[in-house]
Amino acid sequence: MKEIKHKWWQEAIGYQIYIRSFQDSNNDGIGDLKGIISRLDYLKYLGINLIWICPFCSSPMDDNGYDVSDFYDVSSDYGSLNDIKTLIIKAHDKGIKVMMDLILNHTSDEHYWFKEARKAKDNPYHDYYIWGNPRIINGEKKEPTNWASFFGGSAWEYNETTDEYYMKIFSKKMPDLNWKNPMVQKEMIKVATFWCDLGIDGFRIDAASHLGKDTLVDVVVDKPEDWYHHNCIKFSNLPIVHEYMHILNKEVFSKYDIITVGEVGGYASVDDALKFTMPSREELEMVFNFDHNWCNNGWDRAESEKQRINVAHLKEMFNKWQTGLQGKTWNAIYWLNHDQPRVATHYGDKDYYLESTKMLAIALYFMWGTPFIYNGEEIGMTSPKFTSLNDFRDVSIKNAYLYDVVEHGETFEHFIKRVSYSTRDNARTLMQWDDSINGGFSQGKPWNIICSNYQKINVKNEINDPTSVLSFYKKVIDLRLNSKYKDVITYGKYQQLYYEHPSLYCYERILKKQKLLVICNLTDNIVELPLIKEEYQNIILSNYPNNLRKVQELPLNLKPFEAYVLVCD
Ligand code: GLC
Numbered sequence: 001m002k003e004i005k006h007k008w009w010q011e012a013i014g015y016q017i018y019i020r021s022f023q024d025s026n027n028d029g030i031g032d033l034k035g036i037i038s039r040l041d042y043l044k045y046l047g048i049n050l051i052w053i054c055p056f057c058s059s060p061m062d063d064n065g066y067d068v069s070d071f072y073d074v075s076s077d078y079g080s081l082n083d084i085k086t087l088i089i090k091a092h093d094k095g096i097k098v099m100m101d102l103i104l105n106h107t108s109d110e111h112y113w114f115k116e117a118r119k120a121k122d123n124p125y126h127d128y129y130i131w132g133n134p135r136i137i138n139g140e141k142k143e144p145t146n147w148a149s150f151f152g153g154s155a156w157e158y159n160e161t162t163d164e165y166y167m168k169i170f171s172k173k174m175p176d177l178n179w180k181n182p183m184v185q186k187e188m189i190k191v192a193t194f195w196c197d198l199g200i201d202g203f204r205i206d207a208a209s210h211l212g213k214d215t216l217v218d219v220v221v222d223k224p225e226d227w228y229h230h231n232c233i234k235f236s237n238l239p240i241v242h243e244y245m246h247i248l249n250k251e252v253f254s255k256y257d258i259i260t261v262g263e264v265g266g267y268a269s270v271d272d273a274l275k276f277t278m279p280s281r282e283e284l285e286m287v288f289n290f291d292h293n294w295c296n297n298g299w300d301r302a303e304s305e306k307q308r309i310n311v312a313h314l315k316e317m318f319n320k321w322q323t324g325l326q327g328k329t330w331n332a333i334y335w336l337n338h339d340q341p342r343v344a345t346h347y348g349d350k351d352y353y354l355e356s357t358k359m360l361a362i363a364l365y366f367m368w369g370t371p372f373i374y375n376g377e378e379i380g381m382t383s384p385k386f387t388s389l390n391d392f393r394d395v396s397i398k399n400a401y402l403y404d405v406v407e408h409g410e411t412f413e414h415f416i417k418r419v420s421y422s423t424r425d426n427a428r429t430l431m432q433w434d435d436s437i438n439g440g441f442s443q444g445k446p447w448n449i450i451c452s453n454y455q456k457i458n459v460k461n462e463i464n465d466p467t468s469v470l471s472f473y474k475k476v477i478d479l480r481l482n483s484k485y486k487d488v489i490t491y492g493k494y495q496q497l498y499y500e501h502p503s504l505y506c507y508e509r510i511l512k513k514q515k516l517l518v519i520c521n522l523t524d525n526i527v528e529l530p531l532i533k534e535e536y537q538n539i540i541l542s543n544y545p546n547n548l549r550k551v552q553e554l555p556l557n558l559k560p561f562e563a564y565v566l567v568c569d
């Protein structure tokens, strides 16, 4: 029989680093590449073998680096090209691969191409971007379409010198590139090639699903006052996107032994994902979907209410992606990234902080796909408490404030409560290394706030505590990468059990004779343990301090958030 050759990224555990908040090396208050280098020993200790570093190229930092002004250089905030080269070499020495964001959808408005493009319609760079003519409606100049930006307001911004609007589906400082233009394709092929030649091991492809745009026709709205309509079907997962990915694959990705993960967003179906990732299509290796990100009452809970997992919804989402892709392509699994609230707060429970945080690690990281842990998740970092507008940094919150509070009269109290649950700033507070000033992140004045619990929840405290979240993550990582269960966890078939159960999330992983069973109580209810197949005998992991080893010793009832991993050795 022909032996199946596995790819390195199938057996990788990724760790996402939000560079700005991770570690400052020169006390200017901003995390940087040398800071990451100084923490490589920690990452090695944790056991991961792949890092994804958020954007570090030159940028005016309107969106913390997702607005690139020079794709070939490193931002002076973060260091130099030499620093990233050193980082790659040192990481490789420790067996850690390095991936970066590849931002294809837009540039900064301060990028040379755009500075040129906006000067005149016949400028050679004009066609690098997407332009539309103003419409006159009721005597007023209006945007070419009613499409909304993800960051509030219109998806268009007026450009006086040409009397046109340019498209910007994110901030007005992030004009969208025109991928129909072969010159744009060539430029981005050059960019990706440059970084591969420099030694990068892969790309997280930012906003991958948005590269193709529909013809410039209004979205149909229910209410006429909904001028900027929040419906991104006009620029999400259109068929043309796959042509662009295929070109990138042929011209760059396939020439290197790299990993590519596309961010495909909330509107991508399993079918879309298959198109992006089926090996025969030669596009990407895997995608990040958003379906599991809001399976709770996070958007609409009352002040007094706890945040709760919507168990049925979460199970449905996991099942859909696990079974929809398995056997056909590869998957990526993650709880959160820099755009989502902290999982310990979002799906965890304050009253059962340790138990629920560890349970969430069990629930996710024994599933099928390459895991991506978000920095600070492994120590159980929580979302912070926001009390004033000054606590926020994210451009999308500033836009929302202007639009909702200043222009449309939402009260400030209501606004701050509402955005606190959902803001991307939740995940961007400083990394909590120790209990010293600024949590060991910097001796200078940091660019961002730190969570008030940093003196308790930090790496230094947790590293020597066998009951900490950090020690637990280390165990999970070790089981995935180094134990005799490695193959079944990596390649085993996923199958959800007790699908209708209102509190439990259970699944099996099966690879020939190897079997593993995960049982998680996703709620604070006491739940009767379901009947377990006799073949399961041993317990390899649990989140309560009970040291149980044998399945016969399991309690009849599961406590709040109690979770187990069972095997049939
Ligand atoms: C992606 C990034 C997000 C960024 C946006 C625009 O969604 O994750 O942080 O703002 O793309 O680049």
Ligand code: CA
Binding pocket: 024, 025, 026, 027, 028, 029, 030, 031, 032, 077
């Ligand atoms: Ca710095």
